[in-house]
Amino acid sequence: MSTGEDGRRPLTLVTGATGYVGGRVVPELLARGHRVRCLARDPAKLDLDPWRDSVEVVQGDVLDAASLERALEGCDYAYYLVHSMGHAADFQETDRRAADNFQRAAETCGLSRIVYLGGLGRTADASLSAHLQSRHEVGRMLNAGATPVTEVRAAVIIGSGSVSFEMLRYLTEVLPVMTTPTWVRTRCQPVAIRDVLAVLTAVLEEDGESRVVELGGPEVLTYEEMMQIYAEEAGLRRRLIIPVPVLSPGLSSRWVGLVTPLPVGVARPLVDSLRNEVIVTDDSATPLLGEPIHYREAVRRALEQTTTSNVETRWSDADTSPALPLPSDPSWAGGTRFADRQVVNASADAADLFWAFTRVGGEVGYYGFGWAWRLRGLIDSLVGGVGLRRGRRHPEDLRLGEAVDFWRVRGVEPGRALLLKAEMKLPGDAWLEWTADTEGSGTRLTQTATFVPRGLLGRLYWYSLAPFHKLIFGSMARRIAASAGRRSRQQTGSPS
Secondary structure (H helix, E strand, O other): OOOOOOOOOOEEEEEOOOOOOHHHHHHHHHHOOOEEEEEEOOHHHHOOOOOHHHOEEEEOOOOOHHHHHHHHOOOOEEEEOOOOOOOOOOHHHHHHHHHHHHHHHHHHOOOOEEEEEEEOOOOOOOOOOHHHHHHHHHHHHHOOOOOOEEEEEEOOEEOOOOHHHHHHHHHHHHOOEEEEOHHHHOEEOOEEHHHHHHHHHHOOOOOOOOEEEEEOOOOOEEHHHHHHHHHHHOOOOOOEEEEOOOOOHHHHHHHHHHHOOOOHHHHHHHHHHOOOOEOOOOOOOHHHHOOOOOHHHHHHHHHHHHOOOHHHHOOOOOOOOOOOOOOOOOOOOOOOOEEEEEEEEEOOOHHHHHHHHOOOEOOOEOOOOHHHHHHHHHHHHHOOOOOOOOOEOOOOOOOOOOEEOOEEEEEEEOOOEEEEEEOOOOOEEEEEEEEEEEEOOEEEEEEEEEEEEOHHHHHHHHHHHHHHHHHHHHHHHHHHHHHHHHHHHHHHOOOO
């Protein structure tokens, strides 16, 4: 990191800090010693980010020219990481207005450089999708002024929570047999989110004129090959993929919107872009990358983060790697989740509630419906799972990482909360979580059973058991609260 003549650390504005890439660029810049200012239409959306206290946040909008000049005042560099796809009916015109505003404000404020993340694709290709055309047009408009611009044109970005990864993941998991448009044979050069971040931060302080940096991973693959590799890494059977020429982009986007969590407004321009090859034609990014991450490894890392996403990262010392989903990501970043949430007002204090729910499993069981839990344990054993045979190490004490029947303790907050992750055989991932919070003169017990399905079978599994979940989990929460209440009365000598 360079410093000014006065020894001042550079100040960098990040637009799009509430989005996927922007939320990962910020901690990278802080780690490099930059001062960071974030532009946000709603600053409150950044309140939960772990780096919030280390940055300056200004309210503004790229469509509001006056707010941009206020945000850029005193800045040395800026990242342009915003676009209107999925948020505006005419996203191309909205992107034009935003880019023009930003270019003018940057020139007025004497910015040293703009770094813009765009998309790959041959500019001269007459069939280039509207999405990619708009990405290239934004780059040209930012570069129309005196401020140097480094335009990083990236291929499909692979990382937990990225739009492209989520679309790929859901199509592969939900549909063991799929008829797809011919774009399934289109070639692309998928790139890991960590490599994208490495290049974005490396080019920020470079000298010289504007330039375009093309960024892709080390392999050229078709989307069909990408889905098959994903299936292998996710432990799924090989997918039967049948390309057909009759699916229009409109039909394809509605199909993608049905099968995946992506809204149609996002799916439509993405699907339309899949017909274009996104291949690197120069090696300008090579000196900036070091050892690039291969697609299979990128998928493996993304899957590891996805399976431990929002629920678990509240508990442990979360990995601050760029691939980790952050609160600033879209609501569907961690994938589909089903949940049964029970809230009970209890007469006991938080400590007694904690005592009650940390006794689950083993000899105590699950506070009712013991036959159902034993049956579930038997079924798990019959299909090769661990069943209930592991029991628990201690009847009351729990340690992080230890086994409780067919669960494992993944988080303990003494006196307040417990998180268990299921290790039974399931078509998905499951957690049980309890928290005890003081409210006025009473205490609230919140019990949440969360399930992240894998494929169609996972969804059928959840829906088939949903009526029983309401009965069993509702009874469990009430009985935990009652047990805690009895303990509390015994300790205070109050009558039962």
